[in-house]
């Protein structure tokens with residue numbers, strides 16, 4: 001089964017129009033072919049989208065909607081995604097080379113995100129606070145206005161939904177810039193948003209270069225908040241721009257997450273979880289468990305079992321139902337992973353498996369890379385400090401709890417952590433001691449839209465998801481209402 005690609009027009013302030021910016025090419029890296037080319041957004045397109053968004057967001061008809069009325073748009077978008085899940089996930093697989101199963105799961109999670117934030121909106125209460133005088137005090141939440149959303153290529157539809165759903169629920173207009181390597185699915189989502197009847201102008205999708213379109217969204221004085229997911233160096237740059245404007249920005253950035261295996265773990269569970277944690281999505285996952293610490297007493301046996309299990313993974317075409325590890329998103333990205341593998345070699349890493357492209361005619365044109373496990377490096381090696389964003393795992397032994405806490409935390413990133421042990425009290429101690437936005441105990445890479453997500457340190461700031469996710473796109477306002485009817489005593493009114 002195949003589906004038509006979008007027609008290459010952009011969704012600018014509620015209108016479908018040809019872009020007037022630089023050309024964008026979407027590729028199917030698994031086969032080394034092109035999906036489509038089209039003109040991306042220019043500065044003029046972005047400015048026009050911003051103008052239309054301002055008008056649409058300020059429209060009293062949108063402003064006055066009650067929460068349960070605004071929530072209906074989110075439910076309709078969720079229904080639209082669900083009704084089109086095969087088409088959306090097919091396009092997502094073509095755009096990113098993700099397996100069909102993963103693409104379906106991401107589309108399902110996007111629908112759930114819109115549904116969840118519709119429900120959060122309907123059920124969020126404003127706060128009556130304790131007065132300290134003869135007045136009523138309450139605290140209410142208003143929309144920020146215009147929100148810029150900038151997303152990466154690794155899970156596009158889920159990242160788009162994670163920003164668009166709470167931002168629209170909060171009453172804002174959203175201007176979304178998808179990554180240049182994965183523009184298709186964001187344009188598809190725009191079609192669903194349009195079909196859901198969202199008033200024109202409240203949603204725009206502006207594929208285009210990060211430096212031009214992305215930067216303009218962050219710099220523009222009318223944009224009141226930016227929600228960014230992407231690399232740490234880009235995030236750091238955008239944080240500077242936001243600081244200059246005194247604009248709130250949330251940053252979901254990279255990771256180099258530790259996974260810790262104690263001698264008392266269930267080894268079968270741990271091996272399955274570790275494989276999923278690092279090699280699913282071909283390792284192109286911010287929360288990939290890319291540093292593995294194994295207790296020295298079981299190190300040799302455990303690592304040799306892990307290597308064997310890794311070699312049994314099926315590397316293959318994203319449309320093959322048996323495939324576990326698919327092509328990387330783009331040949332250029334595989335080149336960057338290969339450069340890191342070379343660094344690991346130069347640092348004296350011992351390759352237990354992988355470290356090369358898979359061999360065979362079926363892989364020749366695609367951007368495949370063999371799941372790779374490297375030993376013999378210290379936690380200080382560049383390979384252990386920097387995010388590779390590919391199917392590359394480094395294994396290191398540890399002796400005791402203190403040892404592994406200190407090695408886990410000795411890294412700039414603080415996104416996620418996995419702990420494998422049957423001792424609950426020990427897991428609890430570790431979970432509290434390790435600097436990470438998310439800790440998984442005896443599981444890995446599980447997500448719930450109702451559970452806050454984000455990173456610390458070089459992994460970013462702010463949290464998405466959860467009930468508070470809505471508030472991240474609102475301004476809080478406190479109101480004092482005097483009921484005494486008396487002049488203020490300070491004035492000594494006669």
Ligand code: NAP
Pocket residue numbers: 150151152153154155177178179180181208209210211212213214215218229230231232234235237238252253254255285286287387389415455459460
């Ligand atoms: P990236 O290069 O930082 O790009 C992310 C987005 O920012 C893209 O849309 C990109 O546009 C845009 N961009 C680039 N330079 C910009 C600039 N100067 N101003 C404004 N926007 C700019 O990251 P990526 O390679 O796409 O994504 C991989 C990274 O995302 C990894 O580090 C991964 O860990 C991180 N990530 C984090 C999370 C999380 O939740 N913590 C989730 C997923 C991914 P172009 O595509 O046009 O360059």
